[in-house]
Amino acid sequence: MNELSPTTRPEGCLSDFAFDRRLAGELDPREEAEARAHVEECARCASRWEELSREREAFAAEPLPSGLRARAHARISKGRLFATAGALAAAAAIVLAVRALPSDGARTKGDDVKLSFYVKHGSSVRLGASGDAVAPGDALRFVYTARTAQHLAVLSVDGARRVSVYYPNGSTAARAPAGADVALPESTVLDDTLGDETLYGVFCPEPFALEPLRTALEASPDRAPLPEGCAVEVLTMRKEAIRSP
Amino acid sequence: MKSRSIETLYREHGHAILRRARRILGNEDDAREVLHDVFVTVIDRPDGFRGESSITTWLYAATTNACLNRLRNQRTRARLLAEESPGADRPTAPSAENAAVLRDLLARVPLELARVAVHLYADEMTHEEIARVLGCSRRHVGDLAMRLLESVRKTEEIT
Numbered sequence: 335m336n337e338l339s340p341t342t343r344p345e346g347c348l349s350d351f352a353f354d355r356r357l358a359g360e361l362d363p364r365e366e367a368e369a370r371a372h373v374e375e376c377a378r379c380a381s382r383w384e385e386l387s388r389e390r391e392a393f394a395a396e397p398l399p400s401g402l403r404a405r406a407h408a409r410i411s412k413g414r415l416f417a418t419a420g421a422l423a424a425a426a427a428i429v430l431a432v433r434a435l436p437s438d439g440a441r442t443k444g445d446d447v448k449l450s451f452y453v454k455h456g457s458s459v460r461l462g463a464s465g466d467a468v469a470p471g472d473a474l475r476f477v478y479t480a481r482t483a484q485h486l487a488v489l490s491v492d493g494a495r496r497v498s499v500y501y502p503n504g505s506t507a508a509r510a511p512a513g514a515d516v517a518l519p520e521s522t523v524l525d526d527t528l529g530d531e532t533l534y535g536v537f538c539p540e541p542f543a544l545e546p547l548r549t550a551l552e553a554s555p556d557r558a559p560l561p562e563g564c565a566v567e568v569l570t571m572r573k574e575a576i577r578s579p
Numbered sequence: 580m581k582s583r584s585i586e587t588l589y590r591e592h593g594h595a596i597l598r599r600a601r602r603i604l605g606n607e608d609d610a611r612e613v614l615h616d617v618f619v620t621v622i623d624r625p626d627g628f629r630g631e632s633s634i635t636t637w638l639y640a641a642t643t644n645a646c647l648n649r650l651r652n653q654r655t656r657a658r659l660l661a662e663e664s665p666g667a668d669r670p671t672a673p674s675a676e677n678a679a680v681l682r683d684l685l686a687r688v689p690l691e692l693a694r695v696a697v698h699l700y701a702d703e704m705t706h707e708e709i710a711r712v713l714g715c716s717r718r719h720v721g722d723l724a725m726r727l728l729e730s731v732r733k734t735e736e737i738t
Contacts, residue, residue, distance in 0.1 A: 343703040351639065351704050351712070354595045360633040386594075393594035398586045402615065406585040406622050471652045498689040503640060504714035519624060520641070522690070523648040545719070 348372060348379050353386045446481040449488070449535030449567035454521070467572045470526035476501065476518040476535070478510060484537040486510035487544055488518075491555040493529020493573060497548050500533070507542050528573050534558055535567035585622060592634060593618075596642045602701050603646040603685070605678055613645045620645075632714065639712050643697050650686045651693075688730045695723045 343349060348356075348369060355361055356369050373379050398406075453462050454473040462468075476488055485507035488500040500522050502508035510516070536547060538561055547559040558566045596617050600610035620641060632640075681700050685693045698709040706720045713720065 341699075341703045349702060349704045349708060350595075350598075351635075351698075351702055351708050354592075354639075355633065355635045357595075358591065358633070358635045360635055389598065390591070390594045393597065394590040396590070396593070398589045399615065402585065402589070402618050402622065405619065409622055473648070496689060499691050502714075503691070503694065505716060505719040517624075520620070520644050521648065523652045525651050525686070545722075 344378065346372070347376060348382070350382075350386065353383060356383075357386065357390055447484060447535075447537040447565050447567065448479040449476060449533075449537075449569065450478075451476045451569070462571070467574045468524060469574060470524055470528070472524050473521040474500075474524065475521045477515050478518065478535065478537075479514045479516070480510055480512050480537060482539070483512050484510045484539060485541050486518075486538075487536045487542075487547065489534045489536070489544075489547060489551060489559065490531060491534075491551055492525075492527045492531045494527050495555050496527070497551045497555065499544050499548060505544055507536065507538065507544065510537070524573060528575060531571050531573055532556075533569040533571070535569070536561065536564055537567070538564035585618070588621065588634070589618060592638050595635070596638060599639070599642050599702065600646055602678065603643075603682070603697060604649060605682060609649060613642060613649065616645045617641050632711070636712050639702075643694055643712075647685060647690065647693050647697070650682060651690075684731065688727065692723060692727045692730055695720065695727055699724065699727075 352361075352365075352369065356366065361369060373383050451462060452475045453460055453466070453468055454475070455469060468474075478486060480486075486509075487502065487507040490498045490500050492498070501518055532555075534547075534551070536542075536559060540563070542561055542564070547561070550557070550559045558568050560566050593614060597610055597614050600613040601607060604610055604613065617638065677700070681696065684696055688696065694713065695709060698704045698712060702708075704712070706717050706724070709720045710717045
């Protein structure tokens with residue numbers, strides 16, 4: 335595989351992210367002063383600032399696409415912030431099949447929490463069931479239930495024994511307010527690693543770091559990470575290749 | 580979120596979503612679909628943005644995830660790789676070859692490393708900026724960057 339070239343942005347110059355924040359008026363006074371001073375003395379950044387400013391102006395002349403406008407109006411007229419069950423399905427919620435695992439004393443599932451998921455395969459959405467198969471390219475959407483507020487993370491061990499943190503981004507678990515069938519933001523599209531994949535939904539009353547759990551799973555992929563005082567929901571799915579007709 | 584607010588958000592921030600999606604995915608059609616998908620998310624789940632970060636930061640993360648979902652979908656990835664071309668005019672963006680190498684990488688490494696790879700190689704962000712988008716410490720970004728390099732090296736050893 336060819337190596338990726340190092341960054342082309344000179345040391346000290348502004349990234350597009352910094353420019354986008356500046357265009358949005360999100361820089362604090364110190365950042366704004368530094369950015370202004372740099373742009374005044376750097377030809378590269380002055381040019382890039384002009385270019386991105388023009389790009390923003392040109393795009394701002396585009397109307398909101400009619401489909402998005404209609405969707406926004408429909409949302410407002412319903413007077414609800416969350417999608418209905420049918421709309422949730424249309425938004426490709428993913429159902430994870432929950433398969434009961436033989437008890438080996440290493441997993442603990444609290445009665446007050448639950449993790450499940452929906453699977454979107456092509457244009458169809460289904461609530462998964464124990465033992466269901468999924469396919470590469472299927473999209474998953476996790477849904478949790480918690481009687482009390484928790485901190486939640488979802489980790490995965492795939493068919494190649496690789497560990498990933500599916501949710502959340504960052505280094506610590508995300509806050510999960512109490513609620514029933516609360517959908518986590520964003521879907522996850524399954525890659526093409528086949529085989530059995532195990533998902534661990536870790537619920538804790540206090541914030542917790544993700545790296546120790548990831549490290550523990552890498553060392554022992556078959557052992558549910560269980561921080562003290564926490565509950566773990568273990569789910570599995572069987573990822574199979576899509577059969578040709 | 581009111582319709583007028585959605586329109587304002589679209590006009591003020593859509594350019595950045597589209598630009599980044601073009602750079603990551605390499606073609607206009609897929610980039611436009613990501614733009615649409617991100618705003619569907621904004622409309623359907625307005626609570627997704629809880630004000631814990633700026634709008635720009637939140638949209639950067641949402642765009643990255645939407646692009647990665649597309650790339651990691653096997654069918655989409657095969658199509659994108661088959662269509663590999665220099666793409667849109669990007670005077671200060673990585674070269675077309677670099678972009679193709681990056682897309683291949685993004686489809687193969689673990690998701691959390693793919694996010695970092697996007698911000699390092701496509702966005703050319705600093706570690707501090709990446710930490711802001713990911714909502715983690717700068718040190719954790721450094722750790723992820725090291726793991727990314729190790730993952731790439733291991734893949735090169737095998738292939």
